[in-house]
Amino acid sequence: MQVEQKIEISDAEWEVMRVVWTLGTATSRTLIDVLQEKMSWKAPTVKTLIGRLVKKGALVTEKKGRAFIYRPTIAEQRAIDDATTTLFNHLCQMRRGEAVHHLLGELTLSRSDIEKLQAQLAEKIKTAPEAVACDCLPADFKLKGGA
Incomplete structure (x- = not known):
């Protein structure tokens, strides 16, 4: 069972997680092989990233014989949603x-993705305001002494 928690993942750690999410589970050897080919990373780099993800709780490990098997503890869509929400919270409304x-x-999007977006936008426009206010400063903020 996957535990839903917010874990901050670095850009390099995302690369490891993407492989594990795609495969479901992966051995350290598989992760090293994939990331050497995809990113030209050396084994120690991949092992360091795996260790960080285990320490953060994004991956759990199980020893099977001589191999370590890694499994994600967070769902991919949840991690994507958390990352995009965090990014958009940094932007002016x-x-x-x-x-x-x-x-x-x-982006390259499938026809299905585009159709879903069109349907969602058609619904959102029904309740959308004419304009969105800036949220960078408090509503009652007054500049003191000019600029």
Whole structure:
């Protein structure tokens, strides 16, 4: 059973997690082989990243004979949702729409993905405000002494 918790994952750790999420479970040897080919990383680098992910609680390990088998403790979609929410929380509320617009222009999406987005946007427009207010400063903030 996967435990749903928010764990901060570095860019390099994401690469390890992507492999484990895709495979479901992976041995350290498999992770080393995949990441050497994909990222040109050496075995010690991969082992360090695996160790960090185990310490953070993102991976659990089970020893089977001489091999260590790693399994994710967090669901991939949950990690993606947490990461994107964190990113968008750093952006001005007024700029989020433009960020999504730019992102959509950069991504390769399936027809199914696009149809889901169109349906979601069709629903959201029904209750969308004309404009979104800036949330960078407190509402009652006043500049003191000019600029």
